[in-house]
Amino acid sequence: MGDTPGSTGIGSEPSLEEQIAAYQREFRDLDPQVEKIVSALSRLNRRMNVAYGRQTSALGISNAEWEVLKALVLSGAPYRMGPSELAKRLGLTPAAMTHRIDRMVAEGLVTRERDESNRVRVIVELTTEGREKWLEAMRLASVFEEDLLQDLSAEERTVLGEALTRLLRRVEHAQPDAGGRLTDLD
Amino acid sequence: MGDTPGSTGIGSEPSLEEQIAAYQREFRDLDPQVEKIVSALSRLNRRMNVAYGRQTSALGISNAEWEVLKALVLSGAPYRMGPSELAKRLGLTPAAMTHRIDRMVAEGLVTRERDESNRVRVIVELTTEGREKWLEAMRLASVFEEDLLQDLSAEERTVLGEALTRLLRRVEHAQPDAGGRLTDLD
DNA sequence: AAGATAAATTTCGAAGCTAAACAGTACACA
């Protein structure tokens, strides 16, 4: 196992090899190959997140804000969603969603207005500035990703994409999806 | 790009395919294959973290606690570290480390005592209970992981492990590793 | 028109972190 329910901290870590060796030492029945895959996956993901985080924070947006921008953009033009819809999508309570939207309105990333056709509802809409921030972050990220995968051959990319989606399907099938804190492995 | 600096929320998401299609629609210059790999990786990692989180929280330990347990176990017998060493390892300030250790001492996962040979230092040591919790979590995690990788052939495992470690090396090389909030892609 | 239902917000409080000040110990070096 990677590291298991580890975390997201990035402090000074031992190398992947050292860590796997330590796992072998402390926990006998462990397949080194499985361990290698899971640990590498977890650690790779964490490093990528650090990179993304740097890029977005350079643009002045937090992760919480990024999530909202992403949800709105992916909903398609005209980039509108209700708070409760957003909350469900992001796994937050309505209260937390209200707070987030407050901040984002103050920063000009979204607007909030009542739906005139049903005045109980509220419409959160992406501003031009919000959309441009998202686009800029995507540009940075796509460059980073192309660069990251540079060394992989076309065939390797195919196998990798195929294997990962197969694993994903398996996890999504098996998961009843309940509570449980999140974190990063490794 | 996966989703980019996304987050860790697990709300109700669109399927991977739908999401990739949305990315294509909203952001033109994007290699679908790269996108597929990065998104699957990110999403897979998140789902796995949910599974791990459920397992550890069933054992009554938080992610923060898990990190500390892991660092201590991997340091090897006699499972002792100083707070500042732990803080550096986990990427926390000393103050935050003090708080975490407070909680874990109260729960009997670790002990804290002064180093008699150098009374400025403090020694945090894993208790038997702490070690057993770690072992139990590892047992659960390793079962989960074996099950997850079940479908992959020996050859696929080799290719996957190799490709992931290569990507990891590339990221670790390129990363000056500065601030930047973390999160999960996708 | 009177509930019943639903959406969003407000209020209050909890968790977890950081920065900065503080306290205690060890070591260098006159």
Add this chain to the structure above:
DNA sequence: TGTGTACTGTTTAGCTTCGAAATTTATCTT
């Protein structure tokens, strides 16, 4: 032997973000 300096860990105060529960406002049902 004393004194300054450096280092560890803790304390204090404050910030950010979230959640639970109560509250407000609007809609729907009958």
